[in-house]
Amino acid sequence: MRFDTVIIGGGLSGLVCGIKLQKVGKKCCIVSAGQSALHFSSGAFDILDRLPDGTSVRHPLEGMRHLPSTHPYSRIGQDRMKEYVSATTGFFADCGVPLCGNPLVNSYRLSPTGDFCPAWLSLSDFFLIDEPAVDPGARILIVNIFGYLDFNPAFIAAGLEKSGATCRIIAVKLDEMERLRSNPSEMRATNIAKVLDKDYVRSELVSAVSKELKGESAIIFPAVFGLESDSVISEIRNSFDTKVHFATTMPPSVPGIRTQRKLRKHFESIGGTYLLGDTVDRAELSDDNTVLSVGTVNFGDLKLTADDYVLATGSFFSKGLCASPEKITEPVFGLDVDYVADRKNWYDTDLFATQNYISFGVSVTDDFQAVKDGRPIRNLHAIGSVLGGYNALQEGSGAGTAIMTAFRVADIIIEKEEKR
Numbered sequence: 310m311r312f313d314t315v316i317i318g319g320g321l322s323g324l325v326c327g328i329k330l331q332k333v334g335k336k337c338c339i340v341s342a343g344q345s346a347l348h349f350s351s352g353a354f355d356i357l358d359r360l361p362d363g364t365s366v367r368h369p370l371e372g373m374r375h376l377p378s379t380h381p382y383s384r385i386g387q388d389r390m391k392e393y394v395s396a397t398t399g400f401f402a403d404c405g406v407p408l409c410g411n412p413l414v415n416s417y418r419l420s421p422t423g424d425f426c427p428a429w430l431s432l433s434d435f436f437l438i439d440e441p442a443v444d445p446g447a448r449i450l451i452v453n454i455f456g457y458l459d460f461n462p463a464f465i466a467a468g469l470e471k472s473g474a475t476c477r478i479i480a481v482k483l484d485e486m487e488r489l490r491s492n493p494s495e496m497r498a499t500n501i502a503k504v505l506d507k508d509y510v511r512s513e514l515v516s517a518v519s520k521e522l523k524g525e526s527a528i529i530f531p532a533v534f535g536l537e538s539d540s541v542i543s544e545i546r547n548s549f550d551t552k553v554h555f556a557t558t559m560p561p562s563v564p565g566i567r568t569q570r571k572l573r574k575h576f577e578s579i580g581g582t583y584l585l586g587d588t589v590d591r592a593e594l595s596d597d598n599t600v601l602s603v604g605t606v607n608f609g610d611l612k613l614t615a616d617d618y619v620l621a622t623g624s625f626f627s628k629g630l631c632a633s634p635e636k637i638t639e640p641v642f643g644l645d646v647d648y649v650a651d652r653k654n655w656y657d658t659d660l661f662a663t664q665n666y667i668s669f670g671v672s673v674t675d676d677f678q679a680v681k682d683g684r685p686i687r688n689l690h691a692i693g694s695v696l697g698g699y700n701a702l703q704e705g706s707g708a709g710t711a712i713m714t715a716f717r718v719a720d721i722i723i724e725k726e727e728k729r
């Protein structure tokens with residue numbers, strides 16, 4: 310099967326790159342083995358909230374000036390970063406994914422533990438605030454679904470009360486949800502969202518919560534609404550006279566899964582081919598380091614060929630990188646991987662210390678061309694969390710790197726075509 314571009318991995322980076330290419334008429338195929346980091350995400354996109362030395366960053370574009378030259382943002386360059394940062398909200402809105410937040414200034418989001426964490430942009434289910442505190446006079450009703458354990462209202466209340474707010478917690482028992490409760494492992498966010506997608510269950514919930522309201526200025530629900538569509542979110546918001554917010558739950562992430570689905574749907578609606586549940590397990594390269602084809606588990610002998618290939622397979626979590634006791638490898642192409650040789654330096658037994666393994670990734674040139682045996686591969690670029698040179702967890706830069714590198718590589722491929 311022949312395409313202009315084959316993208317390996319259909320998480321945030323692969324989808325953003327595919328959509329950008331498909332929009333300009335490139336025939337793209339995304340092969341994706343399974344769930345992506347979006348399925349487990351907070352629903353907020355981070356771009357840069359801390360420098361490697363720990364200095365906090367309020368203005369991401371300003372902070373980027375202080376990053377090392379091998380950081381993906383430094384490879385993209387300040388001018389392009391400015392352009393891409395400004396384009397992000399519009400790009401996602403076109404895909405049916407409304408984002409809130411000021412792209413030029415980090416805001417704060419409420420975490421599942423009740424702390425306010427820095428965030429760049431957020432899915433519009435959630436609220437972002439300019440300072441890490443709420444109005445001290447606020448009276449907030451925190452509503453849980455009875456029996457749901459991946460959302461802890463007491464943590465949220467403790468966090469909000471630090472700013473002086475007064476919180477009250479209730480757990481609503483819903484008949485339909487009680488059936489799920491017969492098996493505790495069924496009380497997961499996605500299963501709850503499926504039940505709450507039913508109109509009559511939401512009506513029961515709204516009616517129960519309305520009866521409980523005692524003049525509170527806001528209601529907070531766990532983010533377990535609208536697996537398929539965010540119209541459910543607006544419907545819940547419109548059901549009350551008071552402000553309604555949603556707070557992140559422990560994974561799985563309902564808003565993250567909805568985002569993944571919407572991006573995929575948009576990619577397919579503009580003509581892209583998305584092969585879900587298949588794994589690229591081999592590649593054929595010529596002597597001059599050009600990818601000739603890739604093969605997948607499901608297609609067997611049938612090969613996928615393209616002018617360009619993009620590696621968007623994620624990090625260890627998604628098996629884009631694999632670790633054995635001796636070494637770290639990239640499994641599809643056998644690319645060079647940048648990591649420290651001594652295994653003792655891969656991780657720190659202090660869970661909260663900087664974990665070096667998070668900044669390991671495939672070797673690339675400044676144009677994100679992947680490198681194998683010390684030589685760049687002419688038509689293979691790498692994007693997203695398979696890249697090294699940055700520590701997404703320590704810097705708060707995961708989604709930002711996925712989106713920015715996807716934009717950049719799409720542009721490189723488009724520019725290449727224009728020069729041909």
Ligand SMILES: Cc1cc2nc3c(=O)[nH]c(=O)nc-3n(C[C@H](O)[C@H](O)[C@H](O)COP(=O)(O)OP(=O)(O)OC[C@H]3O[C@@H](n4cnc5c(N)ncnc54)[C@H](O)[C@@H]3O)c2cc1C
Pocket residue numbers: 317318319320321322323340341342343344345346347349350351352353354355356587588589590621622623624626627628629641692693694695701705706707708709711
């Ligand atoms: C659990 C978790 C939660 C996170 N939450 C946040 C957050 O809330 N905010 C934030 O800013 N950042 C977060 N991050 C950082 C995250 O890495 C980025 O935000 C971003 O989503 C990564 O996207 P990606 O496309 O590079 O990789 P991934 O999302 O990991 O996607 C890679 C995809 O490639 C597929 N794949 C792998 N190998 C193959 C193969 N051989 N063939 C075909 N397909 C393959 C995988 O199945 C997967 O679907 C989180 C990371 C993790 C691991």
